[in-house]
Amino acid sequence: MVTVRIGVIGTGAIGTEHIRRVEQRLSGGKVVAVTDISLDAARRCINALQLDARLYDSEDDLLQDPSIDAVIIASSGPAHEGSVLKAIDAGKYVFVEKPLATTVNGCLRIVQAEERTGKRLIQVGFMRRYDPRYMALKSEIKSGRYGAPLIVRCVHRNAHVDERYTTEMAVLDTLIHEIDVIRWLIGDEYVSVQVLYPRGTRYAHARLQDPQIFNLVTQSGVVITAEVFVNCQYGYDIQCEVVCEDGVISITVPKLLDIFRTGFRAQPLMQDWKLRFAEAYDAELQDFIDHVGRGDEPAGPSSVDGYIATLVGEACVLAQVSGEWVTIPRPEEDLIVKDSLGYGRL
Amino acid sequence: MVTVRIGVIGTGAIGTEHIRRVEQRLSGGKVVAVTDISLDAARRCINALQLDARLYDSEDDLLQDPSIDAVIIASSGPAHEGSVLKAIDAGKYVFVEKPLATTVNGCLRIVQAEERTGKRLIQVGFMRRYDPRYMALKSEIKSGRYGAPLIVRCVHRNAHVDERYTTEMAVLDTLIHEIDVIRWLIGDEYVSVQVLYPRGTRYAHARLQDPQIFNLVTQSGVVITAEVFVNCQYGYDIQCEVVCEDGVISITVPKLLDIFRTGFRAQPLMQDWKLRFAEAYDAELQDFIDHVGRGDEPAGPSSVDGYIATLVGEACVLAQVSGEWVTIPRPEEDLIVKDSLGYGRL
Amino acid sequence: MVTVRIGVIGTGAIGTEHIRRVEQRLSGGKVVAVTDISLDAARRCINALQLDARLYDSEDDLLQDPSIDAVIIASSGPAHEGSVLKAIDAGKYVFVEKPLATTVNGCLRIVQAEERTGKRLIQVGFMRRYDPRYMALKSEIKSGRYGAPLIVRCVHRNAHVDERYTTEMAVLDTLIHEIDVIRWLIGDEYVSVQVLYPRGTRYAHARLQDPQIFNLVTQSGVVITAEVFVNCQYGYDIQCEVVCEDGVISITVPKLLDIFRTGFRAQPLMQDWKLRFAEAYDAELQDFIDHVGRGDEPAGPSSVDGYIATLVGEACVLAQVSGEWVTIPRPEEDLIVKDSLGYGRL
Amino acid sequence: MVTVRIGVIGTGAIGTEHIRRVEQRLSGGKVVAVTDISLDAARRCINALQLDARLYDSEDDLLQDPSIDAVIIASSGPAHEGSVLKAIDAGKYVFVEKPLATTVNGCLRIVQAEERTGKRLIQVGFMRRYDPRYMALKSEIKSGRYGAPLIVRCVHRNAHVDERYTTEMAVLDTLIHEIDVIRWLIGDEYVSVQVLYPRGTRYAHARLQDPQIFNLVTQSGVVITAEVFVNCQYGYDIQCEVVCEDGVISITVPKLLDIFRTGFRAQPLMQDWKLRFAEAYDAELQDFIDHVGRGDEPAGPSSVDGYIATLVGEACVLAQVSGEWVTIPRPEEDLIVKDSLGYGRL
CATH class of the missing domain: 3.40.50.720 (NAD(P)-binding Rossmann-like Domain)
Structure with a gap:
């Protein structure tokens, strides 16, 4: 070496x-x-x-x-x-x-x-893909013990963003991580996407719609519901739950301590993505x-993974603008062959 | 007395x-x-x-x-x-x-x-509305400490249903509880609904699409995402999370025991709705x-609550069939006045 | 009827x-x-x-x-x-x-x-004995799936007591519940007890040593460690963990909600024993x-259970005073026969 | 560098x-x-x-x-x-x-x-001392928000040990970690120790008493209760709870996933100390x-920390043999001055 x-x-x-x-x-x-x-x-x-x-x-x-x-x-x-x-x-x-x-x-x-x-x-x-929680989650899914994935629920929350952060960045800076990691988790490609805008938080400035909900559908019909909420105030919170035919698996909220104090049991939450994903x-x-x-x-x-993430991200931005379901172009078959999802696909 | x-x-x-x-x-x-x-x-x-x-x-x-x-x-x-x-x-x-x-x-x-x-x-x-968890949740929301509700996420899962249970019953027998309790929780009325059909579980028979996802929007713009999954195999599981401007509140999974055994910490789950809502x-x-x-x-x-639940339920069934967003008729204003949501609305 | x-x-x-x-x-x-x-x-x-x-x-x-x-x-x-x-x-x-x-x-x-x-x-x-958590715990122990109980850890904490509450009352008013419920849980009788006085909280007045730790031993050698802490400030907290040969079982802290707010995930705790044991x-x-x-x-x-609780309680008070191990008199055999522990003992 | x-x-x-x-x-x-x-x-x-x-x-x-x-x-x-x-x-x-x-x-x-x-x-x-959970726990204690520590409860459980592991090794190989880390956590020195032998698990061989409970007392009166159970069957489990005047703080059981399956919510436990303390x-x-x-x-x-751990460990072994309270020799004052507990003691 x-x-x-x-x-x-x-x-x-x-x-x-x-x-x-x-x-x-x-x-x-x-x-x-x-x-x-x-x-x-x-x-x-x-x-x-x-x-x-x-x-x-x-x-x-x-x-x-x-x-x-x-x-x-x-x-x-x-x-x-x-x-x-x-x-x-x-x-x-x-x-x-x-x-x-x-x-x-x-x-x-x-x-x-x-x-x-x-x-x-x-x-x-x-x-x-290198986070111990996501790795353990993928390992369970691949075990076959839970049957086919049917629904994936994601939450991506940040405590605050500054005024440079716009609606579009909810896809390109934030959701992009879910886009990559979910297809890696379940070994499947996206085919369509829709965006819902719930009532906006008073903490968002004029150029940002916050929160947003992305509904994505894959080739095999899995529905991914991904909430992006970047002014949630309370901390950095990444959730991912995979609903399968024979069970539900979700990553846990990292917590080091349980504190019993003044009427509550409480667990300090991580405030910072750098800390959450340090490992x-x-x-x-x-x-x-x-x-x-x-x-x-x-x-x-791989570069193919990077390409697909941008491909899907672009469709998500279109869906942000149109308010309609947007079809996600299918990546060329020979590219998918070379992907690195670890599912041994064609 | x-x-x-x-x-x-x-x-x-x-x-x-x-x-x-x-x-x-x-x-x-x-x-x-x-x-x-x-x-x-x-x-x-x-x-x-x-x-x-x-x-x-x-x-x-x-x-x-x-x-x-x-x-x-x-x-x-x-x-x-x-x-x-x-x-x-x-x-x-x-x-x-x-x-x-x-x-x-x-x-x-x-x-x-x-x-x-x-x-x-x-x-x-x-x-x-008489469940201690939902009552505590409403009490927190009404406290004003969390600002406005923006998103509500519901899960309604049953271990199994028999072959008499059809796609439509996911609304009339199952979702109907969420329809009532969410408007009671947040003091708001529904305006539209959409249904997504994820990949179906192999446990569902021909006349049942399972699971289903209902996206409902209220007058003030709150988005409710409700998963109905009646063959989840593992137990009876009712979840409800309210995402507000200043915090997120969710009801907990009832559990009596923590058991450490053979490589796991585990909590037995309730199998039966009668037990879950006995109180x-x-x-x-x-x-x-x-x-x-x-x-x-x-x-x-009240009877007005019952009327609104059926009104919304009918729209949900339409949305099941159409695959499109369906507008929910507005209940007459003078009826809402008499409702029993406890929010002191007009 | x-x-x-x-x-x-x-x-x-x-x-x-x-x-x-x-x-x-x-x-x-x-x-x-x-x-x-x-x-x-x-x-x-x-x-x-x-x-x-x-x-x-x-x-x-x-x-x-x-x-x-x-x-x-x-x-x-x-x-x-x-x-x-x-x-x-x-x-x-x-x-x-x-x-x-x-x-x-x-x-x-x-x-x-x-x-x-x-x-x-x-x-x-x-x-x-009528609390759903303790009943579920006993049911697990009796199932035989966990082998023999070896250690029981109890915690009995109150937020505050008033100045009438003395050191002795930690046994007669407080520990008495553990004394009864543990022998009912494991179907065993106590043989000796020792009391340890940790550093006292500044919230205790002159006539109260707080907290206290009681170590009890049963006929079959199970060691019960019971903490009594009646000025813990944060709430009413009852814990019970049974360490068995093949696993550990404990009752959970009752909680209705999970609240994510200002850097913490928190669960409101019950403040009142009346609420905790209302059911x-x-x-x-x-x-x-x-x-x-x-x-x-x-x-x-039964009356025999009441008799044994007082018998054991008296020994605990002696142990509070002496600082030494105190032998607990054995209840007369023919009385135990009639007990109501549900273990079908001789 | x-x-x-x-x-x-x-x-x-x-x-x-x-x-x-x-x-x-x-x-x-x-x-x-x-x-x-x-x-x-x-x-x-x-x-x-x-x-x-x-x-x-x-x-x-x-x-x-x-x-x-x-x-x-x-x-x-x-x-x-x-x-x-x-x-x-x-x-x-x-x-x-x-x-x-x-x-x-x-x-x-x-x-x-x-x-x-x-x-x-x-x-x-x-x-x-380098584990994130213990570091966070020490940081909370040192914050002063919880008042003085009164009781520390430790659990040190291994799934299995082989037949070379003897009663004495419960101190020298196992408890030694608690001995060091607790005095580092609370900035205090031990003065006495007592050992209790609960009913033994059927999984222990002839030369091993398992489990054991160590009660240690510090200069300021803190009582530490430490369970060592090296054939607990279910996994590697390290717990530490510090009961203070104004609250209780404990380290959490590390878990990556929540799995809902066949009637249970379950969290896979670590089986291996190397994994638990890898960071x-x-x-x-x-x-x-x-x-x-x-x-x-x-x-x-430091070397002084190593010296004190051996000093305390020797007393624990004496207490294993005698069944009585054993006084722990006080380390020489000028050595403690140089310790590395981070409490700035005299």
Whole structure:
């Protein structure tokens, strides 16, 4: 096992957090180069984390550095496509934050470019697949003990969002996680979606409809009901319940303590998604480093998974606007064949 | 407080259970007369419970008995309207099992007949309003501490149903309880409904689509998502969660024990709705008896509540058939004024 | 089934509550006479509850009333022995609040007097045996699925007590419930007891050591650890966990709601023992009335159970004083034979 | 931050697990040398984990290697003292598995040897201090919101042990974790201990009394009740509840899923202590590496903590034998001053 030398493109909050992970908590990787559209930001990151890493003026230069094995792309969403395509050209392994690209066509270009290399290079940062709760849930479903899934109920609640968060972002920033993780859980593809707007909370500003309910239907007829409520005030709360023919399985609310006090038994709730999925964030990146370090292809969420998430996300946005059921285009069959859902589909 | 002398019309399973309650568990009432379309059944009931009660050949005779203060109507649904109207004519107080009547017009006839007497005579058997969990939930909502309700999520699951249970009965026998209790909880009226059919369980027979999801919207925009799943295999499970602006409140799964055994912590679940709502069944009838015994009008679910439940139920059945959103007719304003939701509406 | 005509001796808080039960919630009984050492109190009770009952100047007169079938004795503890003995003499059925008598010899006198009548007349108010949680727990233990019980852990916490509550009352008023219910649960008799005094809460006054821990050992070697903490501030909390060879079973904390609010998931706790055991109080008295109404002997906690509770309680008080292990006298074998633990012991 | 070069003494199960951690999951450390009393075992470990590490014939040689910064000692308990003393002599930082040494005098020799170096070199493997649940519990206690701790209830249950596990090991291998973590939680020292032997499970062999209950008392009067039950059959179960003046705080049973199936709601329980404390094992070693890598002294459980655990453990073993209360010798005041309980005691 050799140390994986990593270049980081994008040293904002998430990029810095990934660097901290590689340098301070994970094994087998080393950040050897960084760049950012703000070189000042990149420099501050190097200093703050006392990195022994080169600062590159541009991602192009960084990607030409032959000593770099893999890149982490944590720039803004619209920049992903260009960076990923160049990284593929440069023959680097890529860990890219979601979304893979902001357009379906952009995603397809990436999938095809990767395909031409004859091997998997890309892992997309859908960290929930590495969360112990979701992994245990998938394991139960796959056991066959519960028969077929019929209904999936999801809740995605944040305590607060700021005024930059718009109605559309409920899909692209929030629901996108459910879109990926539910198809991974049940091994099925979406065919249609509808959006309901309940009475809005007084905490939402003018450009945000909050909460929203997404009803999705899959090829085999499973109905997914997903509530997105990003000003729920009380904390960060992720729920997922799968109703099957022979039982119902749901992930639990993480809680460390039971406190009996002043008339209540209470469990402190997590306030922060970073804390809720801390193990998953570590595990996804460790898994990427482990595979690359062994000379293997990444095994996490693939470029096809990233493509499908964007495809479904676009349909969800259409459904937000139209108020009607929207048909979700079927991903090309040969792409699904290569997916990484672990269900051994055709 | 005088003893309330009760005549019972209908001595099937539910009627017998109500008689048992009055005679063996509750205070202040006495069953003095019974009748049934099967006189044999009525006779068996008298013997089995060792009742000191007259057996009448017909409900007409029973209703003419001046020594009877109140009647419990527990015959089959289609028979309710006729019995209730005659009971009103005879000046008896009426406790009638749901539905008040099987048609909207039948319900309206009852509401108007009662109105002409100048007082409330009727209580409908929506027992959930007497369940400690639902009562506590309503109390929290009404406290104002949580702001406005935005979403209500309901689950109504039975372990099994037999082959007589059809798709339509998911509304009339099952969802009807949610229809009543949710409007009572949040003090709001429904305006539209949509039905989704998820992939069906292999346990459902040909005439039953199972599970079903009902999406209802209220005047103030609250979205109610109600799952009905009557072959869930594992037990009787009633859930209700109210998502408000400042918090989420849900009723708990009743459990008596925690058992640690063979790799699991487990809580035995109730299998039977009679057990789940045993306290509520007792409380609704005791409340009826208490009011009548004091010479007061009944204070439980009114004929208007029964009318609205049937009105909404009819729309839900239309939505089952059409697959589209169905508009729910607005109950006449002066009826709502007299409702018993406890929200002091106009 | 005839109506059981009941006389009540003692119309304080508990007596009044029992009268309310008989008159307003239960079936088959009627309070026809009352008395109290304060005739004013008895008169106020009659008026407040609008009873159709005679007021007697003395319990002797009341007990001579041939129209009375049964008496409820809810006077102060030291008065119980005299009342019970007279009631036995008068041939009345007796429901007596705990303790049966405040001394072991007093209890024995009652047991022997009852024995001379050739039938069971007495039921002692150990209501926990009628609590659904404890009943379910006993049912599991008796199932044999868990092997032998090895350890029982009990917690008995009250939010607050007033300054009349002393160290000794932790046994006689509080632990007494555990003493009875645990031997009923596991079908075993106590042989020794030790008391530990943890650091005391600042909320306890000078005459009260609070909390206390009682360690009891049974004939078969089961160790019971019982915490009594009567100023726990947060609510009324009764816990009971039975550690068996093949599993652990515990009763759950009753909760109606889950509330997600301001960083916590919380469940409101019951503050009041009357509420916690409301069903049990109703059930014990209904059971007594049902048996007497049918002409059967009472089947609830017997005079022997009351005797053993006082016997064990006395040893616990000795252990409070001595700080050492105290041997609990063995109840006479022929008494245990007649006990009502439901384990079919020799 | 430099890479910490680590030598490992003892490549059994725990040693190998620590090596795997350093090499595959943690950041900043590298295993550069190993030894074991069985050189074959050490060689197999090197091969299995594909370590780039020197194999030393003896710990003496390993400790003389100037390229080694720190050692992990994971040999058998009786070997610890010798290894730790030599490591101190060699000026290495030491991470030593519990116990620090098997005798109180052995521990004292280590404490004094370390003291002579003028700095902290040693961290003892009491990993629970790094468990998120225990950390959250300590944080609540220290907040002062709950007043003084009065009672601590601990449960330590294993599904099964093999026949090598004896009564005494219930203290030295099992309770030792509670001994350390409770004094760390509440910042208090033990003064006496008593052992109760409940009826034994039929699953225990002849040399093991199982379960056992330890009652410990601290200087401020806190009573700790600790159940050790190592054949509980159902899983690995660690509980800890702290009863304070103004509330009760307990750690929760970790659970990932809620499963509704065949009449039960169930949560799969962890079967394995390695899984239960996986995060804590990682965190304790990462913390050690971080401190050493920065040139700081280790901040985890100190040699004084290890000494006190052995001191208390010895008294517990005496109490197992005597059946009486045993006084726990008071650690010397100047040692406590240097402890690492985080309560800033004198």
